[in-house]
Amino acid sequence: MHVIHTVWPYLALMLLIAGLFPAVERRFGWKVFSVLPPIVLTYLLVTALAVSGLWQVNVEIKAAQSMLVSHMVPALLFLLMINCDLRAIWRLGPRVLGVFACTSLSLFVAFIGTYLIYRHWLPGN
Structure with a gap:
């Protein structure tokens, strides 16, 4: 209701x-x-x-x-x-920042891949 x-x-x-x-x-x-x-x-x-x-x-x-x-x-x-606090983020170290960058990149690739796979089901396509 x-x-x-x-x-x-x-x-x-x-x-x-x-x-x-x-x-x-x-x-x-x-x-x-x-x-x-x-x-x-x-x-x-x-x-x-x-x-x-x-x-x-x-x-x-x-x-x-x-x-x-x-x-x-x-x-x-x-x-x-x-x-x-950018200094605090920088103090996390290169390994943590690398993991963050790899995660961001893999999510970007996954979004693009998912769109390419399922774009035929979108309205108007």
């Missing part, structure tokens, strides 16, 4: 959820936040609510989701990178 049918309650809920876990972390400082940062818990909660069918996925809400992803994700990634 869908509770949210229009875009404004959907956006209000997204803003509420986005501020919920950072506020709880600042207020209570629970140890769970050292394992699961607020951004991960926010993502998990939004995913759980979407799977549970809390909002109806209509044209209006899809447009809002698209706008949020296209405008907010790059800004949030930039803000996350501001807090990134």
